[in-house]
Amino acid sequence: MFEAIAFYLFAFLTIAMFSIAVLTSQALHAMTALAAGMIFISAFFFLLGADFIGVVQIIVYTGAVMALYAFGMMFFDTTRGVKEKNANSMIVFGLSGLAALMVVIIFVAPIVSENIGAFYPINEAVGNTQDVGMVLFTKYLVPFELAAVMLLVAMIAGIVLAGKKMDHSLTQMSEEEIELMRESNKKAQL
Amino acid sequence: MEITLNHYLVLSTILFAIGLIGVMRRKNLLMLFFATEILLNAVNIAFVAISHYYGDLTGQMFAFFVIAIAASEVAVGLGLLVVWFKRTSNIDLDAMTSMRG
Structure with missing residues (x-):
């Protein structure tokens, strides 16, 4: 009932x-x-007994992601000059059809797949966090390391993109402009 | 009144549809990022609910990796947004037509 x-x-x-x-x-x-909704979603994770994911949800989404969005909003007046207009009706129709199809698939899929067995059963003897750790560092070690490398790449990309002297793009300049910029950089170093 | 897996799947579908509506109607790049976060969170609820009701930890593992992907998407996406805003002082999606496709 609760x-x-x-x-x-x-x-x-x-x-x-x-x-x-x-x-x-x-x-x-x-x-x-959005930040409030993220915290409410972590409540579902606690209800479902997935304590670790719930804590990660609060820390990562409301801690890190929302702070980044707040940074993006407050350092740049990003809503200036953007008018919400009606979208292309073809795209709206296409995406609505896709959403309806998805609803049907989600309702039908549990009926089709009645005979699913647990691949990595939940161990009742230990807590959720310990259980997650044991599966993550044995069966999912390679994806875990790949995720770590991906996060490192994303961090470097964020620093490079948002750092100083990145306001001119090499891809949108002509060859002469790039040569001129290299010459001036050399002179500045001497 | 038992809460079953279908309750969670219906909730996940509703949230995913809300995210899709956001993707469809937003013209501001930052607001579009908000909508993609809603999409990823809706899928996470479905993963964890299936993990709970089938007694299998794989769903929680996938939800974990989805959170990692969402975090790196935000870092790279906001970096690109900052670069674009510095150059054009506007993040209207309709104005991003430099490729002339």
């Missing part, structure tokens, strides 16, 4: 918050609603 009440309460709150995030025209309202 689980049902919690599920419906958080489902309502999450849908309301994400609707605000999608439909409002104020960027600050959208960002705040």
